[in-house]
Amino acid sequence: MTDKAPWVTYRPELKVLDCTIRDGGLVNNSHFSDDFVRAVYDTCVQAGLDYMEIGYKNSPRLFPESEYGPWRRCDEEDMRRVVGDHDPVATGLKLTAMADAGKSDWKTQITPAKDSVLDVIRVACYVHQIPEAVDMIQHAHEQGYEATVNLMAISIVQEVEILQALEVFVETPATTIVVVDSFGALYREQVDNLVGTYLAAMEGTGKHVGIHAHNNQQLAFANTIEAIIQGANRADASMAGIGRGAGNCAMELLIGFLRNPKFKLRPILRLLQDEMLKLREEIEWGPSVPYNLTGQLNRHPREAIKVREGSDPDNYVAFYDQQVRDI
């Protein structure tokens, strides 16, 4: 038991973000009904969660209404249809949206915070997109938002580049830098190393380290609590673990683990029972064998997604052979 996480108490500064609509939207082109988004919102409020990510602020050119639901763009009127005038103080919940470098018309899509129900813009980028990400952080900050950054796919980035990226992000107004295991490839010791590296880079800045894990190897929850134990103060999770491919850390597991009495499990169970079971009949997520394999191989899950959506989703041997040949 480390000093950082005494077993029988809790860290008040640890905050939980629900990414059900945002990451889950990668499974269904963000076609969630208003009722569903409202149910998630109500659940987040009742469960005492700190942030709800209601979708992406990504480009209507790349993600047109004809193919993608409103939660891929998060126009103000769409969000307000569900959350009304949303009061972050009364609810205890801040709303966030993610903007992807290279996929967002952020200069026009991210408008002044005073006119938005959003409190936080989470900028996501790959390592080659850092300059744009820095501009996006700066822009969001100037518009009055809290800005954070998710550097994605770090399991395939060399440490020297991660260190350089951290040096750059530390100089921005970003309040949180998130360790993102996009491929669900990281094991515990690697999570330790990365969280330690991020924390060291941010020492004395007042910035926080976050964790966003994927469940390809059934390690999303384990890696999330590991990051928390090591000092990460921002944790992402989703209802029933919904998210692209193998999904994310399950909120019901994370809240069952955390000891802060402000978090309530019961409303989350209600949502699982009333909404998530129905959704599971329509769309698939979770750590099936093809995702296990891409996680083990530290690869993007796109090939596994293709197989799971195809006509022979359980031909594990054929998928394995193809993946091995492709090395």
Next chain:
Amino acid sequence: MTDKAPWVTYRPELKVLDCTIRDGGLVNNSHFSDDFVRAVYDTCVQAGLDYMEIGYKNSPRLFPESEYGPWRRCDEEDMRRVVGDHDPVATGLKLTAMADAGKSDWKTQITPAKDSVLDVIRVACYVHQIPEAVDMIQHAHEQGYEATVNLMAISIVQEVEILQALEVFVETPATTIVVVDSFGALYREQVDNLVGTYLAAMEGTGKHVGIHAHNNQQLAFANTIEAIIQGANRADASMAGIGRGAGNCAMELLIGFLRNPKFKLRPILRLLQDEMLKLREEIEWGPSVPYNLTGQLNRHPREAIKVREGSDPDNYVAFYDQQVRDI
């Protein structure tokens, strides 16, 4: 990265045990067909696994043929029908059976090893059954078997009792003492503590520490590799994670993690595809919400099993309320 598990190499002394038929038999009263058991056996051989646990050596009085399949008793003729004369040297695979203290007629059921296809008897007991377990270990040893011991449900045993149990077991001929998380309740730091405690108690004896994890909180694989990293040299897993309630560590994840080239993933994937998917249509296992909850509460999964087998398996809120009331 610790010295104990350098990332890019492997520990030759680390051995893997498949408990598909034994622990999986708790889901279906050990009613596996001979063909299925043979498929698992062939897979274990092809995958280079070290041990296959083919069932329980438990009492025919308590587990009669009218209700329980042969793998609850493992009579010699039943095993031989599937594995013939089984050659552990030629196959590289040793066969094991588990005998439960309090449930086994071990004096008559465990007969000389020279006449059996079994190489290993794994004795399982709760903390109040240690004296009988010691006698069972001694008996199995005298009959010519390697004997090991699984002290169950240690997440509800006080450390002082665990230490006393270890002192006792160290004096027996048991070659391995297994850390058993029967309720799927342990978190990583607890696994570290327990494996460290077990290793310290066995220092200099040549005995090994094992790990047997349950997946109630999706932590079976994480806790298994954690125990390995800390120095456990015996790891239990099962095909597709089959096992009582939430199941065990999935073999396909464990073998994907281990770096010893003698282990082969492909035959395991073949079994998952050809056999385990069919089985999933007949019986249920895996970490659904009721198992999450009993794991979080550090309780025996029996209430969760009852709910999952009942008429309202997805009434998570009612189950939660009942569990909370019962505290």
